[in-house]
Amino acid sequence: MTTNSPRRLFAVKPRAATAAAVVVAGALLLGACGDQTKDDDKKEPAASAGSSKAAGSSLKDKLPAEIRDKGVIKVGSDIAYPPVEYKDKSGKVVGIDVDLAEALGKELGVRFEFQNATFDTLLTGLRSKRYDLAMSAMTDTADRQNGVDGDTGKKVGEGVDFVDYFTAGVSIYTPKGKTQGIKTWSDLCGKKIVLQRGTVSHDLAKAESKKCAGGKKIAIEAYDNDQQAQTRLRAGGGDAGSSDFPVAAWAVKTSGGGKDFELVGEQVEAAPYGIAIAKSNTRLRDAIKAAMDAIIANGEYDKVISKWGVEDGKVTEAAVNAGK
Incomplete structure (x- = not known):
């Protein structure tokens, strides 16, 4: 984000891995996040001490220790933006981001807990560590990465890293x-x-x-x-x-x-949506990217995208800071 108020989108080009437009088609169904865990129990050959993945490790091992211990990732989100995230008639938080978060949580063995806030306070909340990440149809832009106000061109913060997962105009x-x-x-x-x-x-x-x-x-x-x-x-x-x-x-x-x-x-x-994470929290950023790539590879990502009828916005792999 780049102004005093975070922006969902900015004037940027879509990355090559995404479609240039989003088409909403068919009935849009409701989804919700759950509290489930999933450990990778697939046995792998032993790895050397310098390897990035040791024998028997899982995606949960990639998370910061404090998040692993708590079993919860706190998500800042403006829950008034259907169909991306909103409350259904029963008051349950549902939407595209919520379903994707549930799938990520299964891979990481933790629960994603959505906390409601106005959109223009999300990055401030992230900087103050009120949230571990912000997931709210937020567009990845160079200004947001660098903490620059888009209107004035002045530096207003340290910026954030993004894990890109969708595209929209x-x-x-x-x-x-x-x-x-x-x-x-x-x-x-x-x-x-x-x-x-x-x-x-x-x-x-x-x-x-x-x-x-x-x-x-x-x-x-x-x-x-x-x-x-x-x-x-x-x-x-x-x-x-x-x-x-x-x-x-x-x-x-x-x-x-x-x-x-x-x-x-x-x-x-048309531009990429990204999950915003503090620049100092590279371990969480890398874990989220690995989990996003995992749900893309195993088909869970496609299930969510198809469920909400937004197939033309899907990506084939997650990217970090691909916004321009």
């Missing part, structure tokens, strides 16, 4: 049947957009507004979370909304039984 949506000819960001000049504060949608709106001719700037209303922005748009308080494509597509599909919104134009700024 950003979309615009409008009240259904009231598109007003909106197809691109430039079409928003002279109109009002509602969105979540600190996201790439917010950045794009501010950047585009500066380009608007004739004094017809974009009126921007930014909220703490995406659901608040959707509520405002449903009430007639804006001409358009914007968010990550999977989230925008979910809103279009589910809000008002599909009668409230419609997607307009093409998604832009």
Whole structure:
């Protein structure tokens, strides 16, 4: 992240291992994280003392000792971003990230415990060690890696490392049947957009507004979370909304039984989602990457991606700090 408020997305190119767009198709089902452990009991030949993997070791052995002892990884997340992470009608935390975390937990032999927070406080919480990692549809960017404020270019923190696991772009949506000819960001000049504060949608709106001719700037209303922005748009308080494509597509599909919104134009700024981890915690970073590669290899990753209908955003291997 790079501004005073962490951003889900930034203007970056997708890494080669990911698709350039995300397509949400079919019914989106609910999932939840569990408390399960799984030890790798496969016997391997003895390794030399200098080997990176000793005989009989497991992925759990890669974790920092304090996490192994507690059996819990604390996850900071903005749990108001369906279908990536949100609470279902019973109050249970569900979503793509939650299901992936459950699969990672099985490989690592620990439980992932999601803790709710506003998106713009997640990296601060990570730096203060309130969380072990942040997993919340957060885009891996060079600014976030380096702790640079994207608006000012100034250093604001030590930055974080990312384990990249998915890719997504950003979309615009409008009240259904009231598109007003909106197809691109430039079409928003002279109109009002509602969105979540600190996201790439917010950045794009501010950047585009500066380009608007004739004094017809974009009126921007930014909220703490995406659901608040959707509520405002449903009430007639804006001409358009914007968010990550999977989230925008979910809103279009589910809000008002599909009668409230419609997607307009093409998604832009396809970029990798990453799990954020403190730069000082390289042991946890490497363990998470190894576990992500493991669930990609054993098919559990594909099961989660297929369950939520977001196959075009999947990756073939995890990467560290691939965001640009």
